[in-house]
Amino acid sequence: MSSKLANPSSDRGRVGMRGLRASGAAAALSVGLLVMTGCGSSDSAASSSSSASSSAGGEHSEDLKLPAGWKHAVGTTDFQGIHAETKLPTTVTxxxxxxxxxxxxxxxxxxxxxxxSTLEALGLKDKIYAASKDSTSPAGKDAPEHFEYTKQTGTEGLLxxxxxxxxxxxxxRHGSVAQQFRDAGTPAVVVDDQATQSEKLQAVADYVGAHDAGVKLVDSVEKDMAKAKDTVKDHGLQGHSVIQIxxxxxxxxxxxxxTGTPGTEMIESLGMTSVGAESGLRGLSREFSNEGILASDPDVIVMAESDYQKWGGEDGVWEAFPTLKETKxxxxxxxxxxxDAQIRYSSPEIGAGAQALARAISEN
Structure with missing residues (x-):
């Protein structure tokens, strides 16, 4: 584990976030073209963006209000050349x-x-019949039907x-759900949440018999990632410590x-250090402590638009992660x-997001 995560307190020794998450009180906390805007007054400065919307249905807040100095980084993508023709039946593992x-x-x-978002990038948005009621992607929100799935609701509503x-x-989360669908006679498949983003995109394409279109989509994303890596190298940002909340x-x-999250893979693929991955966290994890976050002392903090909006602005961010304000x-x-599509979930826009993030850090 990197020394960045060590607890500097002499009486505790060098204990990082991984060690602290059990003992520390878990807080009720947890390009295309690039557009970045600095902001005006600290309490209500408006961050605006003029980047084109992604043809995959990419969406970002044009009127996001950020504190002074914070940056709104938005990459743009174009998947108009990808038109999947599904070939069914197909048998997959x-x-x-x-x-x-x-x-x-x-x-x-x-x-x-x-x-x-992957189905939409493949040109298959009209195939989406139902999505979670908590969807933030345009394709998910536009689905004809929406469902709630929790431990309490079970799978009956889905079936x-x-x-x-x-x-x-x-x-x-979905392994047993998929089996219940199959037991009921409906085909069901699950993507590996710990796979790379490219593997996830390709898997979705393969599951609907659109392998070739998936290859094109992955190639587009990987080209964007390569450009982002060049930016990181050109500005000497390798090893920069980034925490995504x-x-x-x-x-x-x-x-x-x-680990297993798009943002973490992006950060590590660019040659920078993910605080969460270095701390042994999996997925979007609550297993951390305020003290551990302070000890990690990240160089950069990143979050999705929906996160910032749910917290209600800067005060809500610091209330959720009080010690984060005291880091570098x-x-x-x-x-x-x-x-969200460029940092929070496994969207084809992740490559454009990588370019936006690399550029934003290089200019910060």
Whole structure:
């Protein structure tokens, strides 16, 4: 573990976030072209963006109000040249190891924004029949039907939707759900939440018999990532410590992004250090402590637009993560807010997001 995460207190020894998450009180906390805007007054400065919307349905807040010094980083993408032609039936092996034959993709039940945004980038938005009521992606929000899935609600409501294909995005969360669909006679597949972003995109394409279009999509994203890596190298940002925080992690709680999340993979792929991954966190995790966050002392703080909005602005961010304000990034105001599709979930816009993030840090 990096010394950045060590607790400097002499009586505690060198204990990082991983050691502190059990003992510390877990807080109720947890390019295309690039547009970045500095802001005016600290309490209500408006951050505006003139970047074009992504053809994959990318969406960002044009009137996001950020404190002075904080940056709104938005990358732009264009997937208009990708038009998937699904070839069914197709037999695939999903991340749970199940062999599934998909015969009908006309009414897809999408379990996550990453699934929905990938289908849209492939030109298959009209195939999305149902999505979570908590969707933040345009494709998910525009689905004809919406559902709620929790431990309390169970899978009955999902099965009652009468879809033709269920696609889950987390093997632990959706593995048993997919099996219940299959037991009921409806094909169901799950993407590996710990796979790379490119693998996730390709898996979704393969599940609907659109392998070739998936290859094109992955190639587009990886080209964007390569450009972002060049920016990091050109500005000597390798090893920069970045923490991604969210208001809607596990169980809808404040969390830190760890392994298996798009933001973490992006940060590490660029050659920088993810505080969450270095601390041994998985997914959007609540298993951290205020003391551990202070000890991690990140160079940069990043969050999605929906997180910032849910916290209600700067005061809400510091209330959720009180010690983060005392870190290098907090004191210097090196805080970046990005569209959800470019940092929070496994969207094809992740490559453009990488360019936006690299450029924002290089100019911060």
């Amino acid at each position: 999903d991340a749970t190891g199940a062999s599934v034959t998909v015969t009908d993709d006309s009414k897809i039940i999408s379990a996550g924004d990453g699934i929905s 009652a939707l009468d879809g033709t294909l269920f696609i889950g995005d987390n093997t632990k 969210t208001a809607t992690g596990a169980g809808g709680a404040n969390s830190v992004a760890g 990034a907090g004191k210097a105001g090196k805080i970046i807010v990005m569209p």
